[in-house]
Amino acid sequence: MDVGSHSVAFPRRWWYPVARSSELGRKPLAVTLMDVPLVVFRDAAGVPAVVLDRCGHRNYPLSLGRVTDDGLLQCGYHGWSYDGGGQCLRVPGLRQVRTQSTWHVPAHACVEQDGFVWAWGEPDAEPTRPPYALPVVGGRGAGETVFRCDVESTLRASLENALDVPHTAFLHRGLFRGNAPRNTITAIRRPIEGGVEVQYLGEPVGMGPVRLPESSGRTFDHWDRFLLPSIAQIEYAVEGWFRIVNTLVQLPLSPFRTRAWFVVRFSSPLPAPLVRAVVKQQGRRILRQDADALARQTERTRSLGGERYASTELDLLGTAIWRLLHQAERAEQPDGEDLPPATISERQVVFDA
């Protein structure tokens, strides 16, 4: 796919979430990773595997087949059967199977962790690190809710949108900060291991319809984080009272289509089921607005042949995300092996919100 002058990057030597553990049962599951069709399945022991979704014989999608009782993925067209490493072990009718290299389908290393099946982005390769471990939020009233959304946008645009503060007053007018009195907020951007974070100081406590009177003098602890290659994290807390961490685990389905799972973990004085219900309902409303805006933005940049962004000091993360992503991709090129990781400078900004 021609991506024009869009900020599309796909660093391959990283983990990507390809399915939630709970959606992968006995039937193979089809998914794409940057337009490459993959099939996820569990072998006889329940261990997940990920291979290219194309039978080596006549290129029929393996995801239309089934898993045999002995845990092989069997093609639905002529019955060729593969193990989790992509080896073809059975060809029905053939009296002697001498597995040949052309029969092999590319396989991706695979682990199951934090309720997700993660696949290594590069096929037939050994992972060089573990997947990102989601933060644990424990204690009083702890709970979790997960929801999923596919957006028509680049991974970069989806990540930037998730971590962007200024748009909330316009796109989410009413739901968010729009109605509140003006506040002066200080934001500090810092590099972190494998990513970048911004810490916000001075933000009044409130979310959606629940809002603390300003007289309380309390402010949020608030961090936004990006972690390579596709994780966005928003953390709000008030010391000793509550903590909510929303981790967006993202899968670039194609250059212009991104799947995001929102894993919201929280603890608070309120009953977990109540918090879960409010988070889910509010989350979905915000999500719909964001997904719609991202689709419109994508349509516009594509119809005009590419992105032409202007940025101000308020765009604290967008450019940093792109530099990290782009650099991670560049470092995997034959001529990029000696490149240092992108450096994100520390920066402080004061703005009105």
Added chain:
Amino acid sequence: MDVGSHSVAFPRRWWYPVARSSELGRKPLAVTLMDVPLVVFRDAAGVPAVVLDRCGHRNYPLSLGRVTDDGLLQCGYHGWSYDGGGQCLRVPGLRQVRTQSTWHVPAHACVEQDGFVWAWGEPDAEPTRPPYALPVVGGRGAGETVFRCDVESTLRASLENALDVPHTAFLHRGLFRGNAPRNTITAIRRPIEGGVEVQYLGEPVGMGPVRLPESSGRTFDHWDRFLLPSIAQIEYAVEGWFRIVNTLVQLPLSPFRTRAWFVVRFSSPLPAPLVRAVVKQQGRRILRQDADALARQTERTRSLGGERYASTELDLLGTAIWRLLHQAERAEQPDGEDLPPATISERQVVFDA
């Protein structure tokens, strides 16, 4: 868009109608000019403006935003706000706005005339002439009706179809000349200022279901006109009795999609509301047939990689329209500045209709 060997031309230093005055209220309006998305809006004084429909910040369509109380076009994503000249005057949250050249969105000169908003085809440029002024038809029983139609065709094919006489007996069989006895008609083609016209002599008086007996000996005064860049005009009159001028004001939405407004002005001994009703009803029927035929023709030329037209002496205007359009475009190229306008020779043809 690759236009293959199609007669697609887009002279930019001309006026194009982008909206009817009546459809442009408080909300910004999205439109395209040869695939370029534009947004039309009225400032606080009601004066229309046309700018590129892409916010300079994150490329969100400005037409999804709103006009502020002080007449700026405000983006719906982060609230950047622009004046009619495309200058960004406000960035919410930012403590000091120092407008920068990269924040500018291209703007098109714009005038409101004859019930239309006209935009100059070249952005950030000074118009060198006024828009075409529609003819006034006054006197007894004078009236006007306007209708709009989007057709799937090049501007050239739409213009040729509008001004083509021979197809009426076939495509509009029954509605038009098809059933009438044969007549011998003389057509004279002449160049006019910025275009070309054909005058028809000997045409019996009639239109749709209304038809004068041949014994009356009366014939129409009938002219078909093309005026650069996108205007077709059909004028029928019987001296001292009635006059009807149908001016098609056209907007090339894309190389293969053209918007046409039919501005029909008339005077006659009949009550204006009656004439308006008949014109509108007959007009819409003819229009549907033409729009369908143009779509089929476009589909066919595109599926076969381009136009391969043969012409006879009956095709009085098609080739002339194309030469004028193509030459007007050529004259705007850096190497075309000294080109003379296309010369359309005077020609006379006798045919049966």
Added chain:
Amino acid sequence: MDVGSHSVAFPRRWWYPVARSSELGRKPLAVTLMDVPLVVFRDAAGVPAVVLDRCGHRNYPLSLGRVTDDGLLQCGYHGWSYDGGGQCLRVPGLRQVRTQSTWHVPAHACVEQDGFVWAWGEPDAEPTRPPYALPVVGGRGAGETVFRCDVESTLRASLENALDVPHTAFLHRGLFRGNAPRNTITAIRRPIEGGVEVQYLGEPVGMGPVRLPESSGRTFDHWDRFLLPSIAQIEYAVEGWFRIVNTLVQLPLSPFRTRAWFVVRFSSPLPAPLVRAVVKQQGRRILRQDADALARQTERTRSLGGERYASTELDLLGTAIWRLLHQAERAEQPDGEDLPPATISERQVVFDA
């Protein structure tokens, strides 16, 4: 259309079926041959003709017109009228018609045979051979049934699928061989005039729900045949008992879309209407499964940029079909005139089914 690394070939100096005789009445019929739009019509004497579906004047599809009383194909836009050889004989309105070479539309040689209208693949050219004659199946309980199916696949994939035995146990599980006990079958591949055939030995007698007990010791006479450029034939018989010949007459509508007519001719001790009903019902079920599988295979090879097939000794016909097709196309190139036809070696394979 870019066909990537797909096995798409279009030998032109061959006959292709463009319509069934019974579907071509008074109205012209539109069809495509490898993306080229053609119109099929009958002249005043009922003789079929095939010309390019584009009027030489303004490129309107001729198939939207009508056949005049004197058997000309008249365009629906301006009425230009053509004979079966593509000559324009009438231009309405024009006082003198001096037919010119640019008015000509390309015409394809055409014959009606075996209930089909066949067109020569190369326009304005003289055929060098007759169309393939379908085999006659006569005698007791003889009958015929014909059905049609358009599949989203290359001609090659459709041909291979039609003549492929191993997939029946998987894709048509239950309908076909899937449930039967295992048998050892010997297949012998041989070149034949203009094609290739495979003969199967040792196949137990049965089809769909009807199945002979193995104790009978009787086996099918079974042949699968490919005949250039687009014919697949499956013949089953039991000497002195019954014979069924299924001839697939195929038309490549486009590189990735193929129309197949199934002409099933049979004789048996059962009443012909009963056999016809069973064949039609079973045939349609099998066809739906095959059409769906072919569409999925096509989607997958296209999304991954081409075919990457691996073959075993069980793939007796696929590669042979492709070599014959490809070679037939190559032989028509200016530098291919001296090429010998592809040689298909005789081969014997034993397999389980």
